[in-house]
Every structure is written in structure tokens, then in C-alpha cells.
Amino acid sequence: MQDLVNADCIIIQGSNMAEAHPVGFQWVMEAKARGATVIHVDPRFTRTSAVSDDFLPIRAGSDIAFLGGVVNHILTRGLDFREYVLAYTNAATIVNANFKDTEDLDGLFSGYDDETHAYDTSTWQYEGHEEHGPGAAESHVARETAAAQQHESHGRPLPTQTLRDETLQHPRCVYQILKRHFARYTPEVVERVCGVSREDFATVCDAWTRNSGRDRTTALVYSVGWTQHSVGVQYIRTGAIIQLLLGNMGRPGGGVLALRGHASIQGSTDIPTLFNLLPGYLPMPHHEQHETYRQWVDAIRHPGQKGFWADAGAYCASLLKAYFGENATADNDWGYGFLPRITGDHGTYRTTLDMIDGKVKGYFLLGQNPAIGSAHGRAQRLGMANLDWLVVRDLYLIESATFWKDGPEVATGEIVPEDCRTEVFFLPAASHVEKEGTFTQTQRVLQWREKAVEPPEDCRSELWFFYQLGRLVRDKLAGSTLGRDRAVHALAWTYPVGGERHDEPSAEAVLREINGYDVETGEALPGYLQLKDDGSTACGCWIYSGVFADGVNQAARRKPGREQDLTAAEWGWAWPMNRRIMYNRASADPEGRPWSARKAYVWWDPDKGEWTGKDIPDFEKTKPPTYRPPEDATGPAALAGDDPFIQQGDGKGWLFAPGGLIDGPMPTHYEPVESPVRNPLYGQQANPTRKVYDRSDSLLNPAPPEPHAEVFPYVFSTSRLTEHHTAGGMSRQLAYLSELQPEMFIEVSPALADERGLAHLGWAHVVTARAAIEARVLVTERMRPLRVDDRMIHQVWLPYHFGFAGLVTGDAANDLIGIALDPNVLIQESKVGTCDVRPGRRPVGPALLGYLADYRRRAGLDNGHHAPLRTVPARHQGES
Amino acid sequence: MGVRTWIEGWPVYRQLTGTDPLGRGAAARSPHTDALTPRTETADSVARSVCPYCAVGCGQRVFVKDGTVTQIEGDPDSPISRGRLCPKGSASKSLVTSDRRQRTVLYRRPYGPQWEPLDLDTAMDMIADRVVKTRAQTWQDRDDAGRPLNRTMGIASLGGATLDNEENYLIKKLFTALGAIQIENQARI
Amino acid sequence: MAGPNSLYGPLDPAPDAGYVDAPPRMGFFTDTSVCIGCKACEVACKEWNGVPDDGFNLLGMSYDNTGGLSANSWRAVAFIEQPMPREAAVTAAMTQQGTGTEPGAAPAPRPEPQFLGMPTTELPGRREGHDEPTDFRWLMMSNVCKHCTHAACLDVCPTGALLRTEFGTVVVQEDICNGCGYCISACPYGVIDQRKGDGRAWKCTLCYDRIGDGLMPACAQACPTQSIQYGELDELRLRAADRVATLHERGETSARLYGHDPDDGVGGDGAFFLLLDEPEVYGLPPDPVVTTRDLPAMWKRAGLAALAMGAATVVAFLGRS
């Protein structure tokens, strides 16, 4: 965050940083004051655009084409930072001879399987690694289990040795493959696909390349404007490729900055409450792939691979020790048998549909409001209306707690309170000042919060709730001898309690367990390098190991910023090992010298014989740049002195991803699942591996070449306002925020207002296959129609903060959004969809259902039709 | 009070005798004005916290008087936020102290037309009962091939991303032991 | 001690108001060129000063749903969407709710609530090719009480409720104000306002309690981009001059200062601004003059009229019958 001031150029795309992260944006403004160029690329002119040097309006969902154009600009002109690219990326690595590109297969890579709609990735492998590529079946499982999330802390496992051509001339070296792949992304194509003029595009390419290299760095900033797409992960990959080619990774003022939207959303994936992960990105055991402990561990560490991931055995054993204490022994594989197994996709959207089908009985909502905050709100509410019991823990009476009496479905008659079975418990939660604990912010920094006051009346922390719930359940099952209850008995569940009520478990004790301790002595461990696979250490989350080093709560450190340098290493604690910039070995050249005095960050000190600098080196402290591993070396030892990407299987930054991604080794432009236009680049319209649920209550608007796309002619996007937070539970309840943005509204361009007869401040309603919602109209030049393929594309925008409970209320934008997920992480495409916009208010009551049914009929969806994942040559070439 | 002090307390007298004949400053000050002190000065304690809204992680100082939060403002010590807050962060005191906040347990029985009050301990016991019952009803021991599953598909959870790491840790730890696997988070959304 | 410039002209207000060895004059410099319109200033102000909400009305004035300064809004962020500089923003909805004196009324009602916020020659849909990003501006400004050197509100207050502090700022003493309302019509900026239901006049105090304790005013402390800067007025004026110079160097020629000049109609503002367009575009008067500048002349004319009246009376009694 602070590091942004070191940037010479800041590209903000897929993010409205000034509005969504205003205080973080101070660093952009400071960089700008110091002379940095700030460029904003976004479908609409926002408060970020207002203070940027340049603003480029872009068609929502076309970012890969735009970024691909930048890659093409770099490669065709040879503007890459060659020394960096050669040494630190896999540009020189030779790829399998049978690899076929989307350019050859009209939008598909080699290995696509029409049965599973997944890839057999063996042809994507490096030369000589074929056997390591997961087959289509495996990739299918990987999609179902969002396996790519495991790679948040590291690349996919991969053998050590690779064939390289340092001249980059070999036709099958990554560099040449990349060059061919992006060759078609010319400025003309960018203009056709994105609606960005060639001149505007040139200014970005120029600014980006001009401000990269030895002496200068460019930072790339994105948020959910990139992640919430059916090709979201590949958006970010494209950005990463550019930053690798220009040598901006691991360097001050460079990198790719992901701005996350919630106080501890980073922490929520590090120490996940996600179905497919265990703490530290360890995979949740899969019934087939991980039947035994050995299979599980080997699947992670991949015997013989390079890098720190090779020690996975220690991380796994230590986690199980932390979970099951003395009940985790060598004989019972540290209690691996206690762990439940996943069999496929158990994500939140799958679970919601299972609720509708009556498969789920009980549901806990912990500070979350899916009735408004999740895509396809109607499905969310109908699902919750079909539960046996629901526990809602929040500060305010949110929509998810009251849907049974005042939700939209009550108006339409789809939910009748007298007939709604769901038993609802609302338990008031403690606020952030009424409990202590750590948040992990967007830069992986853990910050400890002190408790200011006791929670009032019945308000309690989640820590209290789950600790007490665990105790109660264990008591109730105490007498049981059933096999299924062994894990409950075996659980290590004793924590010191305190607080005025003497029943609040100590958050510090839990953090200590997360950090890890020596089972013998109980001493807190200094870091993950000390973890053992012999049961002598316990650790709740290996990447957080070190947060309690020396028995001190490192996250509670608060040495004032003004008393430290910009890195501020003594404020809070960042994982891993308090490193503020990851892979910072790359900030020095292969010989370990800073690339330039101006950009010095971490370097090798020959006299002391160690790495030093402004940050904790993200490298073995005493391994010299000249170190070359012996042939048979594995793990950290196999990392050469110039392999900065120490969590990657080959120690290199990946321009081409031989594995770990389900939808391809390189990014390719696919249209959003809901798009008004045919993919101008390939026969394949949308991501062929996307995750959708083919059922009549999870419909998606038709897109070319499917017929009837014209029923939903406009593109809509949703996002945040500065004045509100997510589904509004923490903002629409407060007068001081509500008065600043008091009503649901829709932003439309004057041209669209003309076309549809919308009056400023009048009413309009927006229709998709899922829902129709109404909003007040704001006609504004900040919305601009874009010319795509000589056709005017109108985009509209809505805030997604509004719902039916609170001081100010309005229809929920998320009701409009369908369930189409990115295959790698199962995140929904909520940043772009198609819709119709009509003047006036929507119908109310049962009339609304008829109104929607008519739209579905006209769109050819009344039979629950879904487009095939692999685009079939269109029968109707009806679309313009 | 004596006539003399009363006279001297009279601004007109101060205008005539003091440095402020026009009565625009020194002479016109009121007792209330002279007694002004900021709440931050009179607080019993100050807690160092972190903003609960977005992920920037701005430092907050929470001022407490007589057991209630009287002010929340940016922590100038934070190298991340340097004491600044956005409108949401600035509204944190309202978030915590608003009278719209629900502070007691509410219960809606099946088919019930409205909320009912419920005692916290009873609620906890009822929830524990339902967890045990649902788990027993929906337990899956092994798959078709006889491989272990050890799980229930009857209990799901969705957490917000404003939960503490320690909380997420206990949530995942408990649910894993209970065999509940549909444990999700805003991080997926 | 009062002097020749007590009503008009350059002046250091605190000593003039009887403060012996007063501290340096404190004020705001609001640099609109870095404002991101987040409105943190509005919220931070209300949280600290316990100011009531201003009603929940969508005004359709871009993102401004506050509608200007009032008894219940001591900071108000203005939003102006412009295809190009110096196009006037005209018309908008009015707040329906009585929360103090109406921040302002729209002129003659227009046929439909059509938006004239950002006039332009052509609709973008019809425009050929693409408009240069620089063609379009979104101006934002956090407005506040100016804490004038010559404060009309203070001059006309009949109770001494309005007070010049030792920091040179102007505050309302809530234990004194009897709601006579004179200050409201006296303010050349339309800042101070009577609170409905309460009856008293309210406005920004520049957080008198906080600055007295060495703290920053709530809005300045919160401002994420330092668009709102608090400090010694002399120092702020230097900083502002530098900033304008820098912006001019970078080609932002529309940058200009407002309220910084001790020789202007109010003797300079304690809270001054860097603007990117004419003041009236932001709802500020282009050339405000403190009304009390003319007070001596007014009394003179009144005296003449009074004499005339006396004379007329005498004459009336001279005749017989």
C-alpha cells in the first residue's frame, strides 16, 4: 500500500480505488504529487477517474483483450526488461511439442474434453514433464474444488529441471509461444473489442513501458472488477504477465496490488472458512485423491519439487497436532482419519441450490447477508426459506434475518410466513471494539485490535459463540461411542477464558496456537522453518507462523509510522515471516546488486555474506546469488541463488502456466457469459470451462450465437459507493451514511436516456432472466456508450448496497445477477451481465412473476434452456 | 452571587472596562465556552483498534468514558492510514453505539408470524441440540467405494470477511471436527 | 483592541477582539484539486459535533445529496460534472425535508426534472469517435464556514452569542444564542443557519474544543487525501501559493485561490480554497463583501432620515389649527 508512492506510474484497472479504498488512495495521490502518472481504465468515469491523469472507458468484460494488446505491444517491439525476463521468468523454458494454442483451435487450447468440459493439460507441460499434467478428469475435480485457491501462496507443484533456450529463439520456448498467442491482440482489435480508441490505448502502452525497467517501476492495481468474472483469474494472470515482462514484480513501486474489500477477507482465505481449504492453503481432503494421509501430503508437496512447498508434510502434521492435540499420533497419521472429505463442489452457490432442493437442514450466517449480498438473491432467499433452522449472527437486523416476513418473495406470494418452516435464531454479535483479535488487511499485514468495551447485553463475539457451541456439543456427545463422534471427542478444545463475564476465550491463546508451539515445551515457534512432520510441533496455520515469535504478539506491535521507514516493518506483522513485498529477491539483479540506486530494496551484502535491505529478504538469508543447486537437490536446497520466486516449483515467474489453471496456460479473450456481442476473436464465445448450474432456477441470459440475445440488449455492472458498505448492513443502518446516498439509483448515459425515454430523477427498472428491480435514474455523462464492432453498446451501472431493511431501502442489484462462476475459484461473474432497461417502476406482487415469465419466454429460456459450454457453430446467425 | 461579581460578569461592563469594546471576542465569552474540553481529553481509556470496513486496515483510536464509546477516530501512528478515515470509518462510532443495533436474542419459531424474545443460554442450548440432531440425521460415513467421508451435508455456514483470524480458526476447527464441510465465506463472493 | 480596520480591510481579528497575546490565527486550506469526494469530512464532523442528519433526499445533483451547508451540515461536498471547464451547472431537485433553512431553492421550475448539470454540445452517443478524457471533468469541493476576517454574522449578532476566538475563528455559543436569526441573512456565503425545532443558529466551529487541545479539526483529521489542510493561516497561504504554482506548471491553468486575499471584501477567509473553476460554479459568491463595510454609511443615511423626521414634525406644529 505505502509502497505505491515508489511507483513512477500507477495503472488502476478493475478497481475504483478512490471510492472503495479512499484512505489507501492517499498513497496514489502522494505518488501523483511526486510526479507519477495515474491511469484509470474502467467502464465508467468514477471518483478515481476524476483525479487520474488519464481515463479510458472500456467495455465491461473485455480487459483481457486490452491487456493482451499491451503484451503484444511489448513483445512486438521487444520492450520487455530482457535481463529480468531471462533470469527470473520461465520465458526461456521449452514447452511440449503437442501444445496447441487458441489461435490454432479457434478459442480452445489442446486437450479439451467435451464430456467434462475440462482440459487434459499434459500437452501444456514443459518439455519432458508430460506425465505431470493432470488429465481432464483430474482438472474436472480441480474445478469442482476450486483447487486453484491452493496456489494463492505458491504456484502449482512441478519438477525441478526444465529445458531452456536462453536465446529465446526456440519456436516452443515460452517467449515465442506468448508472442504468437498475443500477436492477434493489435490496437485495432483492442478498439474493436474494448471500444478503446487506438490513441488512448497508445498512451497507456507508452506510459506503462516508459515507466518500467531498471530505473523505473509501474504498479498495477485491481480489485473485484477483475475477480468477479467467469475468466477472472485469467484477467489477473494477464496483468501479472505484463508486470513480469516489464520486470515490475518483487520490486518497490511495482507489483500487482489486489485491493480486497473487507477488513479481513485476506485472513478469511489464509485461515479459510472455505469448503475446499484448510489453514495455510492446504487442500481439504478429497475422498478419491486424498484417501490416505500419505496421498494427501504427497499431493501437496509433490516429491522432488523445488521450493518451500516441499516441506508440506511438516505443515500438515503440525496442523493436525493443533486440531487434535495428544489425540494426533504417528499411529493414527496425526488424526487424518478424523477429517471429513469433500467429493466435489460444495461452494456457497451449490449449497444455496441444495437448500432449495431441501438437502441442507441448518445454516449459520456469521456477519454475512446473502439475501442481498450474494448473486441471484431470489435463490438465496428461497433457499433459506426451505431450511429447518437458521442462525443469524450480526450487529443489526439484516435482510437475511427478516426475509421470511418482509422479503420481496413475500410480496410476490412465493414465501408465505405462515407456511415458512425455517426456525430463525438471531444472535446479536459483538462489534469490532467489543472484542480483541487480528484482522489481516489487503497487504497481508495482521493487525491486533484491543478491546475497548465489553459487548452489551446478549452481544457476543464469534470466538465466544463457537467456543461455547463446541463445549455444549461435546457435552451432549460425551457419552457417545459412535465412530462419527470420535473427532468431536478428540478435538483439542481447551482455551483460557476471561472478560467481565469470565466466559470469553482468549484470542491471544488462539493466535498462539495459530502461530504454533513446541509440543514438549509449549514454547511459541519462531517461524514455519521450525515446523516438523514428527508430531513434535503444532501449528494452526503455517504461513502465520512467526506472528507470535518469542512469545510476543507481533501483530500488536504499534511503533508509530513516523518513527520508521516507509516499509514500517515494526507495525503489525505480515505473512510470510513479516515480509512486506513478496519475492523481493527480484528487486536485485541476478548478481544480487540493486537494479538501480533509485530502486534499491533488497540486495546481497558480499562482506556480511547475507541478503539485506529495506525489507525482510524473501529468500534464504545467507544463500549467495552464485549458488547453484546440485542435480539431485529438492525443496529449498534446489532453489538457485537467482530463483526469486521461491514458492514456485521452478523458482521462476510464470509467463506461461503449465499447470494450476483450469482454463488455459495463457489468458485468452472470452466474452462474458452474458454478452450482447459475438466473440470477435474466436468461435468459442465464453470460457469453455466455466462453472454453471444447468437448472431452470439458475438461468442465464442468452448471448450470441444463441438466439434472442436482443431481449437483453444492454450491459450492466454493479459495484460500490464510498458512502456505503457491501449489502448495507453496516451502512444503511447509520443515519450519517444513509443521508449521503439515500436511494437506490441507476446511472445511464444521456444517449440511453434518450433511447429509452428515461428522465433524470425519474424511475426506471432493470430486467434480467432472474429479476426486475427498480431505481431512480441519474443521467450522467460519466456513463458512455462504446462503439464495439461498429455497434453502439450501452452500459448502465448500479450500486449493490440496497435492500429492504434499514434506514434507507431499495431493490437489491444482486437479484439481477446470474450464477456463472470462474472455474478456478468458483467466484461469480457479478461485474458484467446483460439486461433490459425500461422507464417507470417495476410491476409489484404476483404481476412481477408474470412480467418476468414473459421476458424468459421471449428469451427462449422458459424451458430452462442453457447455452452449451463449448460454443456450437450457430444455427441462427440472427444477431447483428 | 454578589452584585459586584454579577456586574463584572456582565459583558457590557467588560466591554466598557476591558480590551474588547466592540463585544466581539474576549468580552462576550460565556461560561459554557470557557469550560469547553474535548471528549478525547476527558476519556477514561483509549483502545487501539482497526477499522472494520474495507481491507486497507486503517488504525482507529477508540475513546471510552464510563464504559461507553464516546469517539472513534483515525490513529495518527498507523503507517498505513496516517490517522485518516473514510466516511464509513468515520461513522464507526454510530456503528457501535446506534440505538438501531439489535442487542438481544430474537427467535422466530417455525411458521411463526413474528419475532419472540429468547434467553441467550436457552438459544445456545437449542442451537447445540439442532446441530447434534441434524448431524445424526444427515451423517455420511463412507462413499460408494467404501472410502471414508466422515461428514454431514446437512449443516452449512457462510461467514462475513469481518471475522477475526482467531474466530475463523475456531469456526473451521469446530466444523471440521463436526464433519460439516459446506463452510464458506465472503471470500468466495 | 479595536482599530480603524475593525469593520473592513486587512486585520488580525483575534487581537482586535480583545485577546491579549493571542496564538497564531488557525484556519483551513481546502485544495479541491485532490478532493476525491468521499465525504469523510461530513461524517467525521457530525460524529464529533453530534450534528443531526440532514434528511434522506436524493437530490440528483451528481453525488451531492447534502445540498449545501446548513444548520445540520457544517461540511458539504459539492459535485460538478463538466464536459469542459466553465460551463455553468444549472437546476436540480430541492430537498423536500425541513432540516433548517432550505440550502437553496431552484429557479423557475422547468418542464421536467431534466439534468442540466453538465451542458454539452452533443450527446456522447452521437459523438463520432471518442472524446478525449480531458474533455470531461468531475469537480469536487468540500465547502465549509469561511471564518471571515470580517465576519458579518459576528458583527450583527445582538447577544454576543457569536464569538471571535483567540484562534481568530468564529463560533456560536450555544448557551447564549436566542435564535434572532440576524446572522443568517448577514452571511455573504449562506453558511450559518437556524436549526428547525431547536431555534438556534449553528455552523462550523473549526472544532474549537479540539484545536484548543492541540488536536486537528475532525474533518481535516479524517480527510484521506489532505484536500482539507488545517494549520496556521500564514503558513497555509504560502503552501497554497506553491500548490497553485505547481498546478500551473503542470498545465492545470484553471487553478486559482479563493478567499486567500487579506484585501478582499471580507478581509480574507480563515478557511480558503483552491478552485478549478469560477467560484459561482461551486455555489460560492464571486466577490463577497462583508455587509458591515457599509455600516457607517448606513447609520449616516439613517441619521439624515431621522433628522428629516424630526424637522418634519416641528414644521407640522408650526402652522395654526
Place this chain on the structure above:
Amino acid sequence: MSPRRRDDGLMVPPVEFGSYYGRAVVKAPAWHHDIAAYLFTGGLAAGSALLAAGADLTGRPALRRAGRSTALGALLASTYFLVNDLGRPARFHHMLRVAKPSSPMSMGTWILSGFGAGAGVAAAAEAAPLLPQHGVLGLARRALPPLGTVGGLAAAATAPALATYTAVLLADTATPSWHEAYPDLPFVFAGSAMAAAGGAGMLLAPTAEAGPARRLALAGAAVDLAAARRVEHGMGLVSEPYRQGRAGAYLRGARSLTIAGAAGALLGGRSRVLSALSGLALMGASVLTRFGVFEAGIESAKDPRYTVVPQRERLGQRDGRTALEP
């Protein structure tokens, strides 16, 4: 449909000037009609006190009695209106906390207090004949008349100030049409006060003693008409509100009644009825004048044109630019 297009002419607002969504720059006065009413009663009190004093010195007991009682009545009404207009009426006495020469309202409060004391005593003196011949009250009965004369003269001395300070009260604001009118408003108010008081005299005093009242009324009417014309036409743009809407209607009505009343005073002096009617007309005219001026000011504050355009012109002249060149 879009007024944004130049071709349909809607693009440019009536008078070209910049504003923020057409919102007012200055706040419209928060005062209610109590203040407009006070402008009238204050003037009436002042004029009547003058008449009474004159009548006292020139031996016109009926006119004196009429003047003193009208002054007292109008004074009490004034006090009511002033207190009633406060947001916090209970804090009326805070007006006496300070004495600020920079505040016309503060000065006015002190003037009104002084005037009130004198006028009060003078009016009380009229009760002397009702007191018993002998005893303590007998002393009072003999002491009151001379005291009344003193009080009456004291009131008369402050009366002109009371009648004219209210013009400064309105003019010393940022309300465009009030402030710009400061040179003439005092004469409008003085004239209006004389006319009203004269009218009251004509209404209440027998024609035999009402001569001075008629002459005062005539003088007042003349001054009022002359000064009002300058206000309504002499100030360019900011005169506009005095001619438009309700304010315009009030002021036109006031002019007609003034002329009618003056004519009556001039010609109908012999007739008790005509005098009474003329008196009423003049008082009505004064009421309308005050409400007209009051309304005009409020209207001028509501429309940003009256604030921005004159300031632009001033700037234009200063920097030798044409006022509205953008």
C-alpha cells in the same frame, strides 16, 4: 428532449450566469412576518410619540392623548413581535448582554428600551385624572403630568432613531435587494412612519386638533413615495424583486393608498369621516410598504442571480473585463 442541446435553445438559462444547480448563494432571511409587522408598529410608535410630544408642548390634549396611547399600544405590539420571532423567546433578555455598535439589532434593542421607558411614563401620565385628589395617590396625580411631559420628550428624542434604525437592520445584511437599498431605505421607513402616525392622529384626534397630524402625514407620504421610487427603480437588477410577485403587488397597493390618504389629508381635513378614512388608508399603506420591502428582500436572496450577477459586474469593472465573459 435534452435541454443540453444548443439547437433547442434551452441550453442557456434566462440570464447567463454560473451557479451551483441554481441554488441560492446566500440564505434567505429566517425572519417571519413578525418582523415585517414590527417594522410597521415600530414606525407607528415613533411617529406617534413625536406627535404626542408636539401636542403636549402646543397644548393639544386630545392629540397628545391619542399619540401617547397609540405609541404605547404600538410599543407593546412591537415587543410582542420581536420576542415572538426569536427561535428561543425565553432568551429575549440575552439581547441586553452586550451593546454592539456593529449590530443594528443590538443598537435597536437599546433604543427601543430607552424609547419604551419614556413612552411608558408618558402614557401612564394620561391616567392622572383618574387618580384620587388626596393622599399619596393625590401626590402622584399632581406629579404625573410633568413627569409625563419629561417622559414624552425623552421618547420623542429617541423616536426618529427608532423609526429609521430598522432600515439599517434590513440593509446590514447580505440580502441583495435590502443591502443595495441602504441609502434610501431609511427615508422610506421614516416617511412611512410619519404617514402612519399622522394617519393614526387623523383617525383618533378631533379634526380641530389634528392639523399637525395631517401635515405630518403629508410630509411622510411625500418622502415615502419619493424614496420608494428610487428603491423600486434606481438599483438596476436588484430593484427587480421590488416590482415582481407579491412584493410588487404590496408596494403598488401601498402607493395607491398613500396617494389616496394624502389626498384625503389635504382636502378632507374638515370632515371627521374623510379624515378617519384617510388616516386608515395611510396606516394601511405603511403596513403594505413594510411587508413589500420585507418580501422583496427574501425573494432577492432566494435567486442566485441577484447575488452573483452584481458581484460579477463589480469584478468585471475592477479587472476591466466585461462582467459575464466566462
